[in-house]
Amino acid sequence: MAADNPNTSEVPIPPTGAERSTRSCRYCIVGCGYEVYKWPVGEEGGPSADENALGIDYPAGYGEWPSPNMHEIIQENGQEYHVLFKPDTEYPVNEGGSHSVRGGTQAQSLYSPNNEDYDDRLKQPQIRIGGDLVTVDWDTAIEAWARATEIATENGENPNGYGQKLYFYQFIENTFAGTKLCHDVIGSPNWGGHNRPALTTEVPGLVNAGLAQWSYAYEDAAEADTIVLAGADPKENQDVIFSKWINEEGDADIVFIDPRKKFTANYAENNGGIHLQVNEATDPILLNAIARHIVDQGWHDEGFIEEWVMDNRETIDEEGWYQEEFGLTPEEYYDLLDDSRYAPENAAETTGVPAEDIREAAELIAQPDADETNTLFMLEKGLIWGWSHENTGAMANLTLITGSVGRPGTGITRAGGHQEGFWTNGAEGDAIAERSTQTFDGEKVEGVTVPPNTVERVRDGEIKHWHVIGNDPARHSYATQDLRNSIRERTSGAQPQTADIDEIERAFRERIENGGMVVTHQELYPNTTTQYADILLPAKAVESGEGGDYHRWNGERRFRQYQGFMEGPSGAKEDWEIFSMMGQRLGADDMDWESSREIFNLIAEEYPGAGGDHSLEGIAPAAEANDMTPAEYMETVEEGVQQPIYEENGEVQGTPRIHAPDGEREVMDHRFHTSTGEAIFQRVDWDRVVDPDDGTTIGDVYEQLSPGEDEIWVTNGRLQHLWQNMYTHQRLEYVQKRFPQNILQLHPNDAADREIEAGDLVEIVNDDVLNIHGENTEGSFTAVAYVVDEDDAAQGQAVSEGLAYTYWLYPDQVNNDVNPAYLDPANPNPGYKYGKGRIRRLGESEVKDEMSFKPMNIAPE
Incomplete structure (x- = not known):
């Protein structure tokens, strides 16, 4: 070449x-x-x-x-x-x-x-001077960050003035350094992940049932007899899981639960499985109806439940406030399922899934004719970003009533988005307990301190210096049009007129004292949030191999070293290095690291997460046995090792699957993650969503989120060829040619009612975006109508009437602008999937003659 x-x-x-x-x-x-x-x-x-x-x-x-x-x-x-x-x-x-x-x-x-x-990579630090970002040196940028933090926190007297929004998905070296800076050095509880506003689990129903969110090995997908995919689609998002482990290696019947008739829905039906095309936002009713039929038929695993599910009310209440509020004994759970709304015929009316399909799915899941139930349950954002507790709790309950967990071919797991690399030194617990300004009141508990919702802290003024790292909340959050308006207002005050550090401090102080906010953005490329940044810090693309060596784990907890092989822009720095400079400037004497490997050695030796699902406890002993540092040792473990990791005969050993029965667990004392080792059924009650007298909601939330006159549901997700916020793919011409603009999949009848054709530019308007304070706002975005002619829809329309689908993070055409700002008060995961709006034609798009509008859901028969 x-x-x-x-x-x-x-x-x-x-x-x-x-x-x-x-x-x-x-x-x-x-x-x-x-x-x-x-x-x-x-x-x-x-x-x-x-x-x-x-x-x-x-x-x-x-x-x-x-x-x-x-x-x-x-x-x-x-x-x-x-x-x-x-x-x-x-x-x-x-x-x-x-x-x-x-x-x-x-x-x-x-x-x-x-x-x-x-060529738009960020290569040098910048500060906004007189309205424009101006290149400065690193010393000036770090000093400006530090002074903004000191002003916002009143020189440390009010740590809540600083807020951090950091990725969950990166590497443990960087997340350890970033969370240490926030919770330990500054002491702020105001921390949010890249995809949610608080330091909370994405799957509360699983975690509080005592289940791990990543419990299986990939080989279980090949060994399962049935795979339940609910709000998850490996074909679109985890290609090799689908192509290798499900299709090539496996032969499972698939129960695919999704509002859209996608490729995977047709694949399931063409290969002995079933598609449950559930109406938007009604998943808890469907999942409870399946569970009810299993119990009514006596297909539940009574022996497993008796041995492994907690049946004492007092013991459940002692597990913690969440279990006291939502935990159920088996008898209480059976009573819940007896509610008439969960009878298959009644559930069919709400969910749109025929009663006979509910019963067929229950039989596929429970496998009553088999000696053991070998069902694998996989869930992801389609459930997580909805009624988060109800959806994930219902999946946990299905897993427990069938006893299908901890053995080959079984388990429950998130399907996942990114790989995982979140690690802390433990300081977050004290910071939240001592300083969180957010509490939860339920039916049984009152005044419980919970991790704060940082997006609301930005809106209400508590956060005065918002430090955003490796994500784009002005596009990623819920009700983003309203959020951008808030950020714009709070950053529009006094601005420095020169790069003199005292002038920068003067302007920041004036703005903050007048209710404003300073934004620091630490990133690879400019994005929507960059438009509001006062301080812009260029990071190394360590995911691409720039900088040093790093560690994180995949969907089967396989922990591995990523080795750096290139420098990247000379003016950029690795995130841990930036955090180190910040921490030392604020007086930290234990952040003077020299390399990412030094941080990993510290984690492996002093913060290994002993005993947890992701424990690294065996690495340091194995390294010592081989006269190596932990980082040096992991370089030799080329195939990675599944967490929790233990040491045996001088080598690390892995754990293929969590929740194995007694006698089969090497490092975990308890089979399930509770004080007794027993799992807990979760209260998955539709009344939490629809009962205005419940006290834990803002009324009938389902009714408020549902489309009104001339509106339709607007849900969202990924497309196989695109990735997340398209931070790389928006820059690749061959990807842009396939999807040069965002798309909105419409049923032909919905399109015809609005005189819309394939390739038309449409606007989606929601003038009633639900707000958790009752102050509803509005939002809108544009997209290209993707309408498949009935003659071409050989395996059905991907969307039913009354439902539209769009890519969720397309640049400049942001679906999140119409998504509600309702979050479950017990666990603030946003309802990103529950958008709605009026659709109107703007005219023909520029790409009408460039794009294909053929069906994307044709599966082999």
């Missing part, structure tokens, strides 16, 4: 001396393994195995032949280097070289002077 033509169809062969690094895919939760080879331009290996770094004779077969999209040329210190980013054919997750359409193109997003699509 010629160095000046990186887009040729040829891929150079790495020479034997090429540097090799182990990586996992930067995108989804599956965590496929990759090998990265780096070598100087001008050198090339030969086709014989002994002439190249791959050790392969070429030509070769599938999985061993890298594509052009796996290659890029980067530049460091004036030298050009080839980089080959190829699937690891030996890695257990994607053995044989499987990869997703996203993972196979990771090389295309590497920072490179040849890559014009990515």
Whole structure:
């Protein structure tokens, strides 16, 4: 390949001396393994195995032949280097070289002077001076951050003045450093993750039932007899789980629960399974109806329930306030299911799922003719971002009544989005307990202190310096049009007129004292939130291999080291390094780290999370036995190791699945995560949603969220070729050609009623966006109508009448603008899925003749 033509169809062969690094895919939760080879331009290996770094004779077969999209040329210190980013054919997750359409193109997003699509990388710190972002040096930027923090917190007297919004999904080195800064050094409880406003679980019904949110091994998808996919779609979001573990290796019947008739719905029906096309926002009724039929038929596992489910009311109440409020004994749970609304015929009226389908799904799940129930339950954002407690609790209950957990082919798990890397030093507990300004009042408990909702703290003025790292809340949050208005108002006050640090401090002080806010944004690329940033800090793209070595885990808790192999922009810094500079400036004497490896060694030795699902407890002893540091030792564990990790004979050992029966657990004292080791049924009561006299809601929330006259539901999700906020994909031309604008899938009848055709530009308007304070707002966004002709809909329309579907984070066409600001007061997960609006035609879009509007749900029969 010629160095000046990186887009040729040829891929150079790495020479034997090429540097090799182990990586996992930067995108989804599956965590496929990759090998990265780096070598100087001008050198090339030969086709014989002994002439190249791959050790392969070429030509070769599938999985061993890298594509052009796996290659890029980067530049460091004036030298050009080839980089080959190829699937690891030996890695257990994607053995044989499987990869997703996203993972196979990771090389295309590497920072490179040849890559014009990515020339907007943030490369130097900036401060907004006189309304414009102006380049400054790092010392000035960190000092400006520190002075903003000191003003906002009144020199530490009021830590709540500082708020942080940090990714959950990154690496433990960076999240450890960021949370330490927030909770330990500053002492603020005001912390939110990238996808939710508070430090709370996404699956409260699972966690408070004593279940792990990542309990299975991927091989369980191949060994299951039935797989329940509720609000989850591995085909769209976890490609290799679907293609390798479900389709290729497995033979399970799929119960697919989703409002849309997607590819996976048709795949399920074409292969012995069933699609339950549930009406939007009625999942708890459907799941309870399935559970009721299982119990009515005597298909529930009474032996498992008697041994492993807590049946003493006093013991449940002693577990904690959440269990006291929502926990049920088995008898109380059966009484709940006896409510007439959960009878299949009655449930059918609300959910839209025929009673006979409810009964068929119950039989597939409970498997009454089998010796053991081998059902795997998978859930994700379709349930999580709705009635979060009710939906996740109902799935937990189904798992428990069938006893299908802890054995091969069973379990309950989130399907997942990103890989996980959240780690803390424990200071968050004291910060929240001592300083949170948010409480919960329920039917049984009152005045319980809960983690604060940081988005509301931004709106109400408690947060005066908002530090946003690696995410885009002006686009990612709920009711974002209203949020942007709030941020705009609170950042529009006094601004520095020069880069003199005293002038910067003067302006920040004046703004904050007048009710305003300072925003610091720490990012790779500019995004919506950047428009409001006062301080902009450029970070290294460590997910792409810039900087040092890092660690995180995938959807089966496989923990692995990601090895850095390139520098990235010289003016950018790794996030931990930025946090270190900030902490030291505020007086911390224990954040003077020299590398990411030093932080990992600290975590493994002093904060290993002993005893938990993600415990790293075995790493330090294994490293010591081999006369290595923990980071050095993990470099040798190329296949990763499943958490919780323990040590045996000087080597780390993994845990394939959580909740194994007694005698099969190596490191966990209790089978389920409660004081007794027994699980707890959850109260999943539709009255919490619809009963205006409940006291724990703001009235009939379901009615308030439901579409009114001339409105339809507007739900959202991902598309296989796109990823999250499209922070890489919006810069790739071949992706843009497929989806040059956001889409809105409409049923032909809904489109015809509004005189809309495929390719028209439409506006979605919700002038009644529910607000948790009763102060409803409005929001809108535009999209291209995606209407499939009835003649082309060979396997049905993807959306039913009264339902529209859109991509949830498309730049500048933001679905979250119409999504409600209602959050469950017990656990503030936003109802991102429950948008609504009026749809009106604006005219023909610019891309009407460029896009295909063929069905995307055709599955092989």
